[in-house]
Amino acid sequence: MRPSSLGQCLGSDPLPPCQKQQPMTGVELDHKVCYLCHSLLTLAGVVVSSQDITPDQWGELQLLCMELDRHISTHIRESPQAMHRTNLKDLATQTYIRWQELLAHCQPQAQYFSAWKDM
Template sequence: MKSVRKQATGDFAENLPSFFLLVQGSLCNLAKFLQLCVSICPEHYTDKEILLLLLLLFKLSLEKELKQYPLVDFQHLIMKLLENIRNWDTEMPNLCLAISYLSSHHHDLLWLVQFVPNWTSRGRQARRHLSLIVISKLLKNRVNVPSSQDQQMALLCKNLVEMKPSNLLKRISKSEKHQDGLSKESLIYEFEPQAYYLTYVLLHLVREASNSEAVYSNQRKWLLKLCGALEKYVKGDIKEDARLFYRTKVKDLVARTYSNWQQMIHSSQPTQIFIPPHPQGAVMAQMP
């Protein structure tokens, strides 16, 4: 058995250089070439063709071997393709919905969300929209993401309430076929790690969906509601146990998420309102 394992390991190690050359010499160069094409002749590519190419790139990014390499050229191409979509308001939701169907596993879905480049305004918008779709999908809710930011934040608050680990544990245990006759302790031992891992992924998606370039005063109320829901429904549902490290890991992410939202609240900017200049402003400025 040892010789077989060594041989398998050796074969994999021998194949690594060739696969690395394939990624660097072929796929990355192809991505650079396509980026050049869409930059020089953007009018030659329809929105439908751009969406199909984007879906291909996201599907390729899920390949297990490719995840070992930084696919920066892929992301540069994705960023350029997003910028070239003409009918953005219509095609962006369709693209995000199509991306969410590329996998059914929550780990892969989080990967797809974080593979969207967030270096541009369109990239950040698509990343937030895709996060909301994936959250609804993982919670088995109807996927219907509203267009306005206020409605999106309201949806996020509603979804956060459903992310209690105990609720997810009940849902996962009910979905399993061979659970008849198991005691409560056995159910917890069997399915609780899955529930907490799903909570962990969902919290990362919530962080992505709540990110914003600038937080104005009208968004503060939503961040405050998110903080309250996070404390009450997620943190309050976690009972730490030194033997169950996955609980501590989720609680740590809750603390980091809460701290991040508090920083966003404190750095929020007042809503910009135009105030016409006072005709006697110069005189009033000199008054004590």
């Protein structure tokens, strides 16, 4: 879901022969990339929020949070002319906070507690 990767994929998409369109400008490409990131992040948020987090998934969600912070929150530059970027960063921040709350509530038991269960 990296914006740069999505931009490369969208920018290199060959058009079908029946469509004779001009190549996308940088602004159009930026809008499409942010729209796709926003859609993917919304979908991921719905999926994660609708499931109970198992101990196996806890580590995966923690990794997903790190990736979200690294690729969305830190690599998208906000500007007054590009409010779509600001909206995407806001969604990323809200999603990150929700996922951190899930991680805190579903934290797996420490290793030393498992010995007590066996007794």
